[in-house]
Amino acid sequence: MKNNTLHYGLTGNIGSGKSTVAALLAVLGVPVYYADDRAKAILTEEAAVKQAVTELLGAEAYREDGSLNKTWIAGKVFHDKSLLTAYNHIIHPAVRADAQNWQTAQSNAPYTIREAALLFEAGSYRELDGIICVTAPEALRLSRVMNRDGVTEAQVVARMAHQWPEAEKEVLSQFVIVNDGQQPLIPQVWRIHHALLQLYSQGSK
Known part of the structure; x- marks a missing residue:
């Protein structure tokens, strides 16, 4: 069997919850690079x-x-x-x-994850086999970051201004996870995990 490890990026704008998704994938045994x-x-x-x-x-x-x-x-x-x-x-x-x-x-892994906020902005998404994008409503992302970092709304907005709009990232992503507090997160991660395992299996035959 040839080595055909897939390398996927995991991204999302500030406060989207991409770190939570990365942690879930790590629990499933996926190697995660935290950029x-x-x-x-x-x-x-x-x-x-x-x-x-x-x-x-x-x-x-x-x-x-x-x-x-x-x-x-x-x-x-x-x-x-x-x-x-x-x-x-x-x-x-x-x-x-x-x-x-x-x-x-990581040549023995079916796939790896590179978790990074600026995969698209830095252009490094082009080096990967695909992208998983985590999204959430802007108001929710603002609230999450303000509570997490103890910063003002203006400070968060200033950081958001340096990131691509979510809609642009979604178009260029192979998978999109909605982390809006309404749709369960774990089933979405589970489906993507199995989809990537299947892609690896097909490419390694």
Whole structure:
């Protein structure tokens, strides 16, 4: 049997619940690459990346203990489009290379999941076999993020402005999960899981 591991992306706009879906897939034994977590690690562990960020944003981007000053960085980049673009040009290629190395190591899995908020915006969706998009009404997403992060509505809206509209992401996705608090989440995840296992089985014959 040939190796034909499928590599799918999992995305959704802020507050959609994509992390919850990723956790459910992980419980089912699916290898999950958490791009946001890896990005944070890369930003503090890779010297070349740290130097580039410091040169772009200043020494305040890192605390004295070497940890990332996320609040300070967010305050800088989310109010300056050119600065955000430059920041993303530093981190996205590094995360993409890290994800590809990780995928190569998962050759025994039927399929993998790359969970990332900006799969479409960063263009990395083109490297994957397909996309699962998690959606939720904007008002619900706003409420979730405000409660989760302890931030204002204006701060959440500013972050939303840098993401593609849900409708555009849905059109380019192979699977869509509706996480509106009304439709049960687990059955939707279960159906997609089995659909991907079937796709893998068909491709490995």
